[in-house]
Amino acid sequence: MHEGGAGVRELKAENEALRGQLASLIEQAENNYAIMMRHQAFDLEIVGAAGFQELVATIFRQLPVISDLDVVTLSLVDAGADIYTVMHKLGVDFEALPNLLFHEHAGALGHDLAQDAPKPLLGPHDPALHRMAFPQPPAGLASVALVPLLRNKRLLGSLNLGSRDPARFTPLLGTDFVEHMGSIIAICLENVISNEMLKYIGLTDALTGVYNRRYMDRRLVEEIGRARRQTYRVSCMYIDIDHFKQVNDVHGHGAGDEVLREVAARIKAELRMSDALGRFGGEEFVVLLIDADLDSASLVAGRIRAGVADQPFLLADGTMLSVSVSIGVATLDDFERDHAIEGVAQQLVAQADQALYEAKESGRNRVVAR
DSSP states (O other): OHHHHHHHHHHEOOOOEHHHHHHHHHHHHHHHHHHHHHHHHHHHHHHHHSSHHHHHHHHHHHHHHHTTSSSEEEEEGGGGGGHHHHHHHHTOOOOOOOOTEESSGGGGOOOOTTTSOOEEEEEOTTTTTTTTTTTSSOOHHHHEEEEEEEEEEEEEEEEEEESOOOTOOOOOOOOOOOOOOOHHHHHHHHHHHHHHHHHHHHTTTTTTBBOOOOHHHHHHHHHHHHHHHHTOEEEEEEETTTTHHHHHHHOOOOHHHHHHHHHHHHTTSSTTTTSSSEETTTEEEEEETOOOOOOHHHHHHHHHHEEESSSEEEEEEEEEEEEEEEEEEEOOOOOTSOOOHHHHHHHHHHHHHHHHHHHHTTSSSSSEEE
16 A cells, blocks of 8 residues: 555646646747748848848847847958948948948958858857957956858858857757858848949939939938938039030040049049039039038039149040030028928039039139029
8 A cells, every 4th residue: 555655646646747848848939930030021021121221220129139149240351341331332331330231341240250151150158259240348248159141152241140148059959040041131131232333323323433413412302301401501513514515526536525424533532431423414513511511512622623724634645635624513501491402402413503604604624603
């Protein structure tokens, strides 16, 4: 009887233990399912991102939450700063993306990631070794995972994950999950970068590489709207190459193309990155100066005029050619909030065009501001 009672107690204890194990397994399965669903939702959100900024902002906003991370950074290989330049020109706000890092060469990501067919690197945080991936690491950062972003064996960059938990990322952990995450993010990055590049090409002038009229019309409306909200000045320059028809007639259209490219380059040399330069067709260019009053814009216009006129152009056939430009300048002082922004934008360009006409009429190679 005594032995029977002990057996029953052992059986009950065993059943309790099994129920506990089963409850633990169910809880773990539910947690895993919840994690999987969060990551599936994350995958769908980044796949549906409409542009570069939306994609990167989603990664930085969502990934630390769904993966319980203390820091996430994204390193991109950007030889020649092509990606950065195009994204900036398309209006990406990099100040809102402080954990987005650009590197000239893949070697900056680390020797192991720069090799052929790199694998994720998991292990303890080393401030010296990981300073490029985490230039401003959070206090107590203990373990990290550097996940290569690969597309067709080409290294786009790395997704860098950090945790204050030293056991979170160790060399013994499997990497299938982070590799899957990296592959999804790499596909999305390649797609949005390609789409943004195509968009940029569609908004630029093929001959000079500056913006085309379509872009400038859109940008002018955007900047006037922003200027209304933030109360700063917007100025416009209308620039025309003097006697350009003679260049084509005497030296040929090839020489005319050379002059157009060089004039565009000399104008750009006097502008800030926040300004915008567009070709409006033929030999006409328009410059949009952000946060610049009439006096400031006139000074820039004067530098552009001198920069073109004071140094002769050297053509491909060795010919030295003197070129000058006439410039009209106008500033939006009264935002006329009751009027549609599109109409205000057209009026600003028209005022600069009228000032250009006056510069032409008064002898060319000069600046007129109104």
